[in-house]
Amino acid sequence: xxxxxxxxxxxxxxxxxxxxxxxxxxxxxxxxxxxxxxxxxxxxxxxxxxxxxxxxxxxxxxxxxxxxxxxxxxxxxxxxxxxxxxxxxxxxxxxxxxxxxxxxxxxxxxxxxxxxxxxxxxxxxxxxxxxxxxxxxxxxxxxxxxxxxxxxxxxxxxxxxxxxxxxxxxxxxxxxxxxxxxxxxxxxxxxxxxxxxxxxxxxxxxxxxxxxxxxxxxxxxxxxxxxxxxxxxxxxxxxxxxxxxxxxxxxxxxxxxxxxxxxxxxxxxxxxxxxxxxxxxxxxxxxxxxxxxxxxxxxxxxxxxxxxxxxxxxxxxxxxxxxxxxxxxxxxxxxxxxxxxxxxxxxxxxxxxxxxxxxxxxxxxxxxxxxxxxxxxxxxxxxxxxxxxxxxxxxxxxxxxxxxxxxxxxxxxxxxxxxxxxxxxxxxxxxxxxxxxxxxxxxxxxxxxxxxxxxxxxxxxxxxxxxxxxxxxxxxxxxxxxxxxxxxxxxxxxxxxxxxxxxxxxxxxxxxxxxxxxxxxxxxxxxxxxxxxxxxxxxxxxxxxxxxxxxxxxxxxxxxxxxxxxxxxxxxxxxxxxxxxxx
Amino acid sequence: xxxxxxxxxxxxxxxxxxxxxxxxxxxxxxxxxxxxxxxxxxxxxxxxxxxxxxxxxxxxxxxxxxxxxxxxxxxxxxxxxxxxxxxxxxxxxxxxxxxxxxxxxxxxxxxxxxxxxxxxxxxxxxxxxxxxxxxxxxxxxxxxxxxxxxxxxxxxxxxxxxxxxxxxxxxxxxxxxxxxxxxxxxxxxxxxxxx
Numbered sequence: 001x002x003x004x005x006x007x008x009x010x011x012x013x014x015x016x017x018x019x020x021x022x023x024x025x026x027x028x029x030x031x032x033x034x035x036x037x038x039x040x041x042x043x044x045x046x047x048x049x050x051x052x053x054x055x056x057x058x059x060x061x062x063x064x065x066x067x068x069x070x071x072x073x074x075x076x077x078x079x080x081x082x083x084x085x086x087x088x089x090x091x092x093x094x095x096x097x098x099x100x101x102x103x104x105x106x107x108x109x110x111x112x113x114x115x116x117x118x119x120x121x122x123x124x125x126x127x128x129x130x131x132x133x134x135x136x137x138x139x140x141x142x143x144x145x146x147x148x149x150x151x152x153x154x155x156x157x158x159x160x161x162x163x164x165x166x167x168x169x170x171x172x173x174x175x176x177x178x179x180x181x182x183x184x185x186x187x188x189x190x191x192x193x194x195x196x197x198x199x200x201x202x203x204x205x206x207x208x209x210x211x212x213x214x215x216x217x218x219x220x221x222x223x224x225x226x227x228x229x230x231x232x233x234x235x236x237x238x239x240x241x242x243x244x245x246x247x248x249x250x251x252x253x254x255x256x257x258x259x260x261x262x263x264x265x266x267x268x269x270x271x272x273x274x275x276x277x278x279x280x281x282x283x284x285x286x287x288x289x290x291x292x293x294x295x296x297x298x299x300x301x302x303x304x305x306x307x308x309x310x311x312x313x314x315x316x317x318x319x320x321x322x323x324x325x326x327x328x329x330x331x332x333x334x335x336x337x338x339x340x341x342x343x344x345x346x347x348x349x350x351x352x353x354x355x356x357x358x359x360x361x362x363x364x365x366x367x368x369x370x371x372x373x374x375x376x377x378x379x380x381x382x383x384x385x386x387x388x389x390x391x392x393x394x395x396x397x398x399x400x401x402x403x404x405x406x407x408x409x410x411x412x413x414x415x416x417x418x419x420x421x422x423x424x425x426x427x428x429x430x431x432x433x434x435x436x437x438x439x440x441x442x443x444x445x446x447x448x449x450x451x452x453x454x455x456x457x458x459x460x461x462x463x464x465x466x467x468x469x470x471x472x473x474x475x476x477x478x479x480x481x482x483x484x485x486x487x488x489x490x491x492x493x494x495x496x497x498x499x500x501x502x503x504x505x506x507x508x509x510x511x512x513x514x515x516x517x518x519x520x521x522x523x524x525x526x527x528x529x530x531x532x533x534x535x536x537x538x539x540x541x542x543x544x545x546x547x548x549x550x551x552x553x554x555x556x557x558x559x560x561x562x563x564x565x566x567x568x569x570x571x572x573x574x575x576x577x578x579x580x581x582x583x
Numbered sequence: 584x585x586x587x588x589x590x591x592x593x594x595x596x597x598x599x600x601x602x603x604x605x606x607x608x609x610x611x612x613x614x615x616x617x618x619x620x621x622x623x624x625x626x627x628x629x630x631x632x633x634x635x636x637x638x639x640x641x642x643x644x645x646x647x648x649x650x651x652x653x654x655x656x657x658x659x660x661x662x663x664x665x666x667x668x669x670x671x672x673x674x675x676x677x678x679x680x681x682x683x684x685x686x687x688x689x690x691x692x693x694x695x696x697x698x699x700x701x702x703x704x705x706x707x708x709x710x711x712x713x714x715x716x717x718x719x720x721x722x723x724x725x726x727x728x729x730x731x732x733x734x735x736x737x738x739x740x741x742x743x744x745x746x747x748x749x750x751x752x753x754x755x756x757x758x759x760x761x762x763x764x765x766x767x768x769x770x771x772x773x774x775x776x777x778x
Contacts, residue, residue: 035716038750072718220674223715258621258658259714299617299656302712316616316644318655375717377676383718415675451675465678469712475655 001151003278006286007164010155010279017156026061026103027081031144033068033227034262036075040092044076047095061103067231067266069144070385071131074114079126079144086126087112117381117403130382134401136363137387138371139347143231148266151273154234160279162353166242167287170353175246176202179349181357183369188214188305188342189420189446190522191368191435194349197339200329201247204337211244211252212333212340215263216310218302219418220469222449224373225343227385229256229263232347233270239346241279241291242353247339250290255310258297268295302419302473305447306521307332307340309475320475321521342447344373364390368434378415378451381406386450395429398452409454413537417446419466419473420526422533423459442533444526459538460545464492466530474523481524484515488531495545505542509535589650589661595631604641611642620653629660665700665707667766670724674713677720681755685721686710688756692763706766719752723759725766 004010030036030045045065052061069077074088080102087098090112101107113122114129123129137143146153154160166175180195201209213236217225229236240252254271256264271293274280282290296314303309304319311333313319332338348370352360361369368390374397377383381403388397394414398404405411413423416433422443424431431437435445453462471485491508494500512528512535519525535542603622604611611619619642623634630653639646653659671677671686686708690696693706700707716722726748751762 034750035719035752038716039719039752072716075719217715218712220678220713221676221717222713223717226715259711297618297621299621300658301656313617314614316613316652318652320655377717377720378679383676418675449675451679453679457679462679465675473712 001273001276003276004285005278007168010160010164010285013152014155014158014161017152021156022062025059026083027064028061028098028103029064029066029079029081029144031067031069031075031077032065032148033070033072033075033230034260035068035072036077037262039075040090041076043092044078044090044095047092048099051095051099055099057099061099064147066144066146067148068227068385069231070140070227070387071129071382072385073381073383078112084125084127086114086124086129088114130403131384131386131401134396135387136371136389138351138363139228139235139344139373140231140385140387142235143227143385146232148231148233149269151234151270151277154232158354159234159350160238162350163238163241163279163285165353166245167285167289172202172246172248175242175353178357179246179352182352182360183357183364183367184345184348184352184360185368185435186342187344187348187372187447189417189444191445194341194345197329197341198243198246200327201249201337201339204330206337208251208336209247209249210333210336210338211240211247211249212310212314212338213240213252213254213343213346214305214307214310214340215254215256215260215267215343216298216305217257217260217343217447218305218473219420219447219449221375221377221415221451222418222447223375224385224448226257226260226263228343228347228373229260230266233263233266234274235347235350236267236343237270237274237280237293239341239349240293241284241289242349243339243341243346244291245289247337249339250292252291252293253314253333254293254295255304255314256295256297258299264295264297271295301475302469303475303521303523306523309521310340311338318475320477321523323520344448365432365434365437367436372433372445372448374448374450376402376450376452379406379409379454379457380404380452390434391432393430393432394424394450397433397450398429402452405452405454407454409456412453412455412457413459413462415443415451415453415462415530416449417444417526417529418449419470420444420522420529421446421449422529423453423462423537424533425537442529442536444529458496459534459541460492460495463530463534464489464496467492467527470523470527474527478518478520478524480515480518481520481527484511484519484524485527487511488515488528492531495542498545500546502546504546505535505539589630589632589635595627595633597634597637599626600634600637613642613644616642616644616649616652617656620649620656620659624659627663629663663700663704665704667705668707668709668726669763670709670711670714670726672712672714672716672720672722672724673710674717674720676713676717677722680720680753682721684756685723685754685759688759689723689763692760706763716750716752719750721754723751723754723762724748725751725762 048063076090078087078090116123146157176195176198184194185191215225254267280291298304301319304313306321307328309319309321328338364370371387371389373387376386386401413425415423424441424443428441438445467489471489474481474485476482488511491504512531516525516528619638623630635649639649673682693701695701695708697710714722
């Protein structure tokens with residue numbers, strides 16, 4: 001790849017790529033997300049490839065592997081262009097038929113079509129599948145369209161045009177203003193206005209400043225950042241370059257969980273390609289802008305999603321948070337002003353620049369603009385990645401997009417925000433979701449994990465599950481979190497064993513409140529949320545346990561000594577492992 | 584968090600680590616520590632004491648600090664692992680779909696508890712918080728480590744399986760025995776997707 005020395009070079013490259021795109025060619029698009037890939041997608045791709053070669057159809061049919069398309073439950077997924085025919089649960093053995101029947105003869109294979117669970121009708125086109133139809137995909141727009149390992153694909157699809165616009169005529173202050181006007185708030189959980197954060201870092205004194213992309217998606221049950229990094233890494237890289245320009249940074253880090261080998265690989269490849277093209281490095285596109293990006297792999301600690309802990313981890317220390325202020329915007333990595341943004345936040349930046357703040361802020365609610373990606377999972381029919389405008393109700397997400405509760409059971413609660421979030425009962429299903437409304441009902445946006453549980457789940461056991469997780473992941477630095485989570489876990493376990501005391505519920509409430517109010521960082525401050533929200537909405541289940549009546553049917557597992565929840569270790573530099581080859 | 588301590592042991596081959604450090608080609612600083620530990624964990628399957636001492640000398644970071652960092656992150660282990668690491672995802676989505684039962688069944692069949700390694704060093708059973716493949720839970724991932732010390736009565740095991748991780752999705756307790764069976768034979772595993 002030849003280095004691009006100016007914006008004109010980039011435009012010429014894009015025009016050339018667009019012209020070079022074959023028109024009228026049938027394309028078989030195979031989802032290459034971790035879900036589809038590991039459950040037969042890789043073999044399917046290989047056999048499609050072989051058949052196309054065998055039949056000498058290379059000129060007529062092109063084959064493409066994209067990032068995660070989101071509808072993981074139904075994987076491996078295949079979409080055919082230009083007809084938009086959508087096949088799901090495709091097996092390796094279906095490859096021949098797809099090529100011979102559908103592409104060559106134009107016959108749709110009924111058995112591979114998706115059946116709408118509500119109407120029991122087969123759906124032929126991807127755009128008609130309810131799961132996709134009701135979404136509004138901005139961040140995920142190109143997931144499922146482009147090959148994430150090819151910068152050319154991204155550029156041809158209009159990638160890096162926002163960077164062009166920024167470098168062509170926007171001052172850093174104008175970029176910050178645009179982002180501030182758009183109303184974009186941090187997608188990592190807390191919802192801090194992004195424009196304001198950038199402004200702080202811009203104004204902070206110091207000639208060295210850092211930009212960090214927080215890809216330490218530690219919430220169990222959340223996988224949207226992973227899918228963005230895997231499926232469209234250049235979007236995040238572009239967002240990072242724009243952010244670096246706005247705040248005046250020349251060095252940036254991607255902090256990615258080591259449990260996500262494919263994300264690490266795709267981001268690395270994106271960085272390498274962008275550097276080769278001159279979109280990273282010195283004098284980017286001939287302008288006075290330098291930026292070097294580097295990946296830091298996480299080593300398995302939930303608390304490292306907290307910004308000061310993440311910084312400590314990059315510095316090579318134990319990932320423990322510290323008291324703020326000073327905020328990282330003033331004194332962050334190695335004491336320098338540092339801007340930390342979540343993956344999804346940065347992925348929104350090129351969209352805002354491209355479409356403008358006014359357009360962006362027209363989506364969403366009063367206080368929360370744009371869209372949010374949720375990882376919909378648990379006892380719901382259609383699990384997968386869902387991107388909806390802020391203000392969409394939980395009912396729409398769970399029942400219209402998610403298809404309702406699996407196995408004909410009844411809805412009990414939606415757990416939003418992972419271990420820091422809360423359980424929302426049926427009566428609040430019609431609450432429009434945004435940062436504020438979720439807080440009001442006792443949950444938080446968090447990073448966007450949305451786990452649906454059905455009526456056979458014991459909510460006390462569910463709370464114990466989260467408490468077990470956070471007490472294990474508590475770094476131990478501050479007492480309220482270290483001891484508080486442990487004590488709450490003990491009480492919950494005691495209750496579940498049927499050995500609860502009358503005073504336990506009050507004690508639990510007191511501990512939860514104190515831990516929330518006095519912990520050092522976000523982990524401890526939000527750790528009691530699952531307990532508080534279940535106490536608020538499902539108190540009768542706690543009381544039932546106290547009365548030693550039979551626990552709610554089902555999932556009460558053996559109270560365990562101490563379950564060692566550990567993050568995956570395999571991923572330590574999985575170079576050469578199968579998991580990392582799937583790119 | 585961790586209760587493991589460093590093992591006293593005989594010398595291990597340090598050539599690879601030495602070359603790796605040389606290839607980094609820059610003066611080591613404190614921020615190199617975690618990547619070096621990740622490399623070591625990957626190469627040996629655990630963190631052998633001599634390797635840590637070597638890192639300590641190279642980076643001039645005292646052993647006490649290295650121990651502090653290594654014991655903090657769950658990715659690192661001070662004891663050798665079995666040839667195959669069975670990771671049961673107990674993330675929320677897998678949990679509500681019955682991951683605990685799957686884990687108990689595996690433990691029952693292998694006679695080990697969470698975090699333990701079988702006596703023949705063939706299997707290590709672990710819980711992991713989330714693998715991000717929530718849609719297909721419960722997930723079990725079986726990975727083979729590059730080095731597995733003392734596996735299978737000291738006899739080096741034929742590397743029949745490719746290195747790397749194999750995902751099994753929507754695993755039920757009933758499926759466990761069949762899945763494990765694939766790893767107790769010496770024949771290469773040909774198929775394997777799904778579960």
